[in-house]
Amino acid sequence: xxxxxxxxxxxxxxxxxxxxxxxxxxxxxxxxxxxxxxxxxxxxxxxxxxxxxxxxxxxxxxxxxxxxxxxxxxxxxxxxxxxxxxxxxxxxxxxxxxxxxxxxxxxxxxxxxxx
Amino acid sequence: xxxxxxxxxxxxxxxxxxxxxxxxxxxxxxxxxxxxxxxxxxxxxxxxxxxxxxxxxxxxxxxxxxxxxxxxxxxxxxxxxxxxxxxxxxxxxxxxxxxxxxxxxxxxxxxxx
Numbered sequence: 001x002x003x004x005x006x007x008x009x010x011x012x013x014x015x016x017x018x019x020x021x022x023x024x025x026x027x028x029x030x031x032x033x034x035x036x037x038x039x040x041x042x043x044x045x046x047x048x049x050x051x052x053x054x055x056x057x058x059x060x061x062x063x064x065x066x067x068x069x070x071x072x073x074x075x076x077x078x079x080x081x082x083x084x085x086x087x088x089x090x091x092x093x094x095x096x097x098x099x100x101x102x103x104x105x106x107x108x109x110x111x112x113x114x115x
Numbered sequence: 116x117x118x119x120x121x122x123x124x125x126x127x128x129x130x131x132x133x134x135x136x137x138x139x140x141x142x143x144x145x146x147x148x149x150x151x152x153x154x155x156x157x158x159x160x161x162x163x164x165x166x167x168x169x170x171x172x173x174x175x176x177x178x179x180x181x182x183x184x185x186x187x188x189x190x191x192x193x194x195x196x197x198x199x200x201x202x203x204x205x206x207x208x209x210x211x212x213x214x215x216x217x218x219x220x221x222x223x224x225x226x227x228x
Binding site for chain 2: 004033035040041042043044045048056058090092101103104105106107108109
């Protein structure tokens with residue numbers, strides 16, 4: 001089954017404790033992206049990757065890191081989480097065959113709470 | 116600046132009635148436009164997209180959307196609402212500078228039996 005898998009589903013942590021949210025896709029997609037979803041703000045892009053070893057900042061990259069060492073994986077790293085990073089996070093992927101008119105496939109989300 | 120707006124935070128519709136979820140955009144040129152749906156505790160799912168051609172686009176679950184260039188709108192519609200259509204709906208358009216999607220704030224659709 002084609003899917004984007006995120007882990008963990010729920011995460012509670014404390015300020016300053018480094019954490020990683022994993023994302024993996026099995027569709028051989030070149031493009032992957034991380035979003036955060038906050039009430040009333042829709043989805044805001046954190047980082048995206050057009051292919052292996054190619055990453056770019058989105059609209060809200062501060063406080064986050066990513067890496068794309070393999071095509072299927074795109075982990076999101078919070079080196080020193082702060083309470084304002086409490087949010088619902090989504091990973092997404094798509095093919096790049098037709099560019100931006102390709103549809104995105106989303107993971108089920110990670111609800112992060114930073115105390 | 117390029118933007119997309121969903122003017123209604125919430126839309127309430129009785130089951131069986133037609134529904135409309137509104138989206139307007141501000142993007143130069145001929146935009147691509149998307150609708151996605153988020154069911155409770157799930158990730159977003161693609162519903163439909165407008166690329167070019169026919170202004171009425173048909174998508175998943177009986178939804179359709181009408182592209183109106185003069186009004187810069189891309190409203191989502193369904194002739195007869197189901198309770199199972201209750202969800203959060205997002206409109207999105209690619210930004211011309213880097214081709215990444217700009218998302219509306221989302222509209223919560225509530226279908227009452």
